[in-house]
Amino acid sequence: MYLLLLFPLLFWLPGSSYEITGPEEVNGLEQSSLTVQCHYDPGWETYRKWWCRGADWSNCEIIVITTGTEGAMKKDRVSIRDDQRSHVITVTMEKLRREDTGVYWCGIERAGITADHGIQVKVTVDTVAARCHYGPRWEAYMKQWCGEADESSCTILVQTTGSKQAKKNRAYIDQEKRTFTVTLQN
Template identity: 85%
Template sequence: MVTRERDQAGKTMWLLSPLLLLIVPGSSYVITGPEEVSGLEQGSLTVQCHYDPGWETYRKWWCRGAEWSNCEIIVITTGTELEMKKGRVSIRDDQRNCVFTVTMEKLRQEDSDVYWCGIHRNGAADLGIQVKVTVEPVAARCHYGPRWEAYMKQWCGEADESSCTILVQTTGSKQAKKSRAYIDQEKRTFTVALQN
C-alpha cells in the first residue's frame, strides 16, 4: 500500500508504508480493485474500486502515473455521490455500496498507463491502489442494421471468404475474445481489436 501526506512546508510527501494501516485502531483502510483493465480505442472503459464502510464521505480520486510520487490526480469527488467529470474522465461514488466508479471515454492509445484509485484524508496520508490501463488498437469497426443484433458476429483472418479461418466470433454476448482477436459489440456496431 502506498500513502501520501504533507510535510510542515505543505509539500506532498509520498511514502511506501505497508504497516501504517495496521497501527490505526478501530479503522479499516482497505481499497480493492482490478489490477488491470483494457478497452478499445475510441471506446470506453470503467474501473470500480471498492472500499470498506466508514469511508463513504471521504473524497475519492483517480490519478495517473507509474510512480506514486509523480502521480497526477485527474478527477476527484466532492465527498458526495455527485458525479465529477474532467475532459474524458468521470468519477462517481456509490456510498451505499462503498464503491466508486471511474469511466474513461473516447479512449486513445496514449491513455495506456498506470493509474491509481485513491481516498483523500485531510491531515493524514492518502490511500491508493494501482490499476494498469491498456488501450487496444482497433483493427476494424463494422456497422449493421436493425434486426441483426441477435446474430453471431465473426472476424475472419483470410482475404478469401470461402477458405477463411474464423479468429473470433460472438456467441450471444456483447464481447468475445480468442487468441489475439477481440470483438466488442454495441449500438449496432462491432469493433475488432488485434492484441499483442
C-alpha cells in the same frame, strides 16, 4: 483499565480502516469507454475519492476527484462517482486513445493523515483491427475497407491500389501473404 476499553474502539472509528480494492489490470478498445470500479471499507463515505495517473504513487497526477458527496464529477473524458451506500468508486474513461495506456491509481484522500490510500490499476487501450484473407489470383486486385454495413451506400475509408500498403483517414491496410489488415488509428 481505561486503556483496555479504548484499544478495541480504535478499530471501529470511521477512518480507522484504509482498505481499498480494485482490478489490477483493465483493457479497452480505442474510441470506446472503459469503466473501473474500486471498493472501499465502511467509514470512508464522506472522504474525497480520486483517480490519478502515474507509475510512481508519490508523483501521480490527479485527473478527477469527488467532493465527498455522491454526485458525479467529470473532467474532459474522465468521470468519477462515489456510491457511498455500496462503498464503490466508479471511474469512466470515454473516447479512449492509445496514449491513455498507462498506470493509474484509484484512491481516497485521507485528510489529517500523512498519506492517501490507493490501489494501482494498469489500463491498456487496444487498437481495433480486422484481418481479411483472400485467395490466389486476387493479389493485384484493389481491396477496400468500407465504413457502412450496407454495401450499396458504403463510404470507402481506405483502398489499396495494387501496392502493399495504403493509408487514409484513420484506417491502414497492410497486405501480405494474401491477407490485408485494417487498423483503426487516432
